[in-house]
């Protein structure tokens with residue numbers, strides 16, 4: 001082996017030793033990104049666990065009541081655990097508290113556009129460091145695709161009358177019905193202030 005490596009060979013060796021950790025992103029803070037991904041996954045699994053258990057024990061009307069009361073707590077708990085802020089948003093929301101800010105709306109619209117040109121919604125995410133008033137914030141969003149089970153019972157086109165009635169009672173401004181499987185339902189949205 002020659003003592004000196006050619007630049008080309010060195011580049012190849014470096015690329016092999018340090019594979020690109022982060023995708024095209026303005027942050028190379030892989031730790032924050034991993035945390036954000038883990039938080040989205042945890043919140044998703046916890047919500048689904050609660051939903052499925054509540055549907056099983058009391059049907060969709062009970063599950064709506066459970067969802068109405070536990071979602072906030074689960075989001076707070078998951079945020080604390082991962083040291084960031086995690087929640088859910090969508091272009092058409094059930095709970096007005098989940099309405100997107102301007103940044104989230106823009107990313108959700110990009111997700112829609114990508115989905116319409118064939119991207120797999122299950123894999124869509126957006127990572128960015130946003131600077132506002134001299135403060136840097138890490139922002140992460142991950143698309144939530146609509147699934148048949150159990151989502152259609154509460155977000156689909158044909159809801160049972162008692163489900164419809166309970167949704168109107170709990171969420172008089174609901175906009176989150178009429179979705180079909182594989183459409184964009186919303187996104188997990190995560191932020192973390194950076195120093």
Ligand code: HEC
Pocket residue numbers: 048051060061063064067068071072088089090092093094095096098144145146147149150151152153154155176185186187
């Ligand atoms: C038992 C009824 C029920 C089922 C089933 C259900 N949801 Fe929801 N969903 C709700 C309720 C209630 C809210 C509002 C929660 C809140 O107050 O933040 C909600 C809110 C959401 C939101 C946050 C944005 C918004 O509209 O406020 C997303 C995203 C979402 N649901 C996706 C899903 C997906 C994906 C599934 C299937 C895996 C699903 N939901 C299944 C009742 C349901």
